[in-house]
Amino acid sequence: MRISRLILFLFLLGSCWTSSGQETMRTDTISVKIYFRQGYSTLNPSFQDNGPRLDMLIRKITDLNQDPMCRIQSIRIVASSSPEGNSVLNKRLSEKRAIRISDFLRRSTDLPDSLIETDPRDIGWLELTGLVETSNMPYRDEVLDILHYTPEWIIRNGKVVDGRKRQLWMLHGGDCWRYMEEYFFPELRGADVRVVCQVVRQSESVVLPAERDTVASTSRDPIVAVRRDTTVSRDTVRTSDVADPLCKPFYMALKTNLLYDMALVPNIGAEFFLGRGWSICGNWMYAWWKSDRRHRYWRTYGGELDIRKYFGRRASEKPLTGHHLGGYGQIFTYDFETGGRGYMGGKPGGTLWDKMNYAVGLEYGYSLPVGRRLNLDFTVGVGYWGGEYQKYLPEDGHYVWIETRQRHWFGPTKAEISLVWLLGRGNYNTKKEGKR
Structure with missing residues (x-):
């Protein structure tokens, strides 16, 4: 009997102690x-x-x-x-x-x-992931895909080649x-x-972890x-001794029009990405070939300023890539004569401003990745070509003027197949965009 009472007392004591600990x-x-x-x-x-x-x-x-x-x-x-x-x-x-x-x-x-x-x-x-998850921001799922599955740094052969910041x-x-x-x-x-x-x-205090x-x-x-919660962090590939190359991406390109190069007119251009799909570019060409004995001349020089807007899927993934529309302005002069009648843009002598022709128009093009830092850009333009030009004939070592006329041309004024070299921090094509 005493043993039964003792067991019952201990049971009640333990129950009270446990309940007290949980509730207080x-x-x-x-x-x-x-x-x-x-x-x-x-x-x-x-x-x-x-x-x-x-x-x-x-x-x-x-x-x-x-x-x-x-x-x-x-x-x-x-x-x-x-x-x-x-x-x-x-x-x-x-x-x-x-x-x-x-x-x-x-x-x-x-x-x-x-x-x-x-x-x-x-x-x-x-915290950024949580803010995106509870928002209605544009392209929310694509942003979350990068935040969840792209490491902060992607390193190959000891070098940072990509990362979460760049993709965002x-x-x-x-x-x-x-x-x-x-x-x-x-x-x-x-x-x-x-x-x-x-x-x-x-009154008594029990310390809990x-x-x-x-x-x-x-x-x-x-x-x-x-309330308390458990935070699970994602693994990231990062290194402490590699400098951060992704401070702020910078996109520019150098290019040459292969059609001009084939016509023996050396040229070079540069394009700078301004943001939101917009870019500004300019180029210059110069050729001054001649052969006085046979009166054969192949002379032209001038430049162009161009503003573009890139659009489409590729453009959204990578600046300076994909479809683009733009407007352009050109100034140039020329002197072509192949043994017969010659044509000279503008007035003889003087500077480019004295003898220039000009063109303005609208263009459409597509920039296609072909390598890690190479694109091919196909562009055509339609607009107005104006300016003065001279007709002449080479006779007895002299050039005989025939007439002066004004150029008024509406139609194609631009054609490019340009090789584009991508430059700048973070400005390269991934494997899926262009062959390495």
């Missing part, structure tokens, strides 16, 4: 977001309502510290930066932001330094990057101050309590 203790995480200006680590209370946020945070920490039923276990400062700029500088910027808030908390509270931890995380990729920058001609830069990147330029505390509703990582709210509310 919990671990909470309180988070506040502090914002910084782009490229700065100065803690500015007047920026983005930082002042009220910091005041409320200090008041909350003070209240928790004075509450006998609460025990602050840690204060963790998770700082990050937005993807613009050099990764090494972004890492230092995140570290400085975490230190600025840590120093502020040490000055404003009487908590021991051992409770305050800093966790600088370079670029806030996970190039996606749809930079439209996605510019959208995130305006709406999402400001949220990444900051630090989450996470206060992990244990709340106990009875707190989770180290929590998901901070990105709400604009000054302070919010959030």
